[in-house]
Amino acid sequence: MDPLFFDLRPTHNPHRWFMPLTPAVCVGPPDNLFMFGGVGLASAIGAMERTTGRPLIWGTAQYLSYARPPSVVDLDVWTPAVGKHNTQARVIGHVGDKEIFTVVAALGSRPSELSRQWLVMPDAPRPEDCDPADHWRGADTGLHSRIEVRVVKGRYGRDRDGAPEEDGRSLLWIRPRERFAIDASMLAVMADFVPSGIGNALGRNAGGNSLDNTLRVRRIVPTEWVLCDIRIHGVHGGFGHGAMYLFAQDGELMATASQSLIVRVRETPEDR
Secondary structure, three states: OOOOOOOOEEOOOOOEEEEEOOHHHEEOOOOOOEEOHHHHHHHHHHHHHHHHOOOEEEEEEEEOOOOOOOOEEEEEEEEEEEOOOEEEEEEEEEEOOEEEEEEEEEEEOOOOOOOOOOOOOOOOOOHHHOEEEOOOOOOOOOHHHHEEEEEEEOOOHHHOOOOOOOOOEEEEEEEEOOOOOOOHHHHHHHHOOOOHHHHHHHOOOEEEEEOEEEEEEOOOOOOOOEEEEEEEEEEEOOEEEEEEEEEEOOOOEEEEEEEEEEEEEOOOHHHO
């Protein structure tokens, strides 16, 4: 299989994997780094696909706690139901006896000639014709230094403060700078950019911490860039909800994602 964006390693047990944490897969202030939530879902997908030998259909992560470098996350894969064409699986990611995330998923494929797509990719200029943007904390180190973002619609990074985006929508071209193959685990990392749309929708320096993330895979095709169509549905009571549609450059709908998060407004540098 292709190399992964994160350092997932096997053990003597085919149902147990581990992932050493370095700043390269973490976010947050330099003195308070923690594992990017999307890496939790992505690593679980990688572990499940390698354990079962089947591709992801859907996966849902519940984020329970923070894992910080230089700790090691252990991933235990359970397969309580294995059928002819699909497997129902579960992963518990933990550091020692502290559970960090739980992922439930289905994996597999069935022989079928049916392949249709009704959701159409929005019109967008080519990535090279769009303005590059850095994360609001800067992109010198950490996970965001490894992700390239080009803005098609809306506000991202340091440019979020201003008029609210009336439709709550932003469009971003995203790719890994290290040119990792776009697979289900890489899409899971990108799917965790849904919180970046909160600031755009509100017109404020705002974002959030993911409570969960669900990735549903339709069809993955070779592509260098992924167009991420982020739609914030609403915020209330300190929480927000949104979705993402992930398209290949040729317009193929590869996956959809949805997420709930704690909304955080960062008005001053101290908040950030």
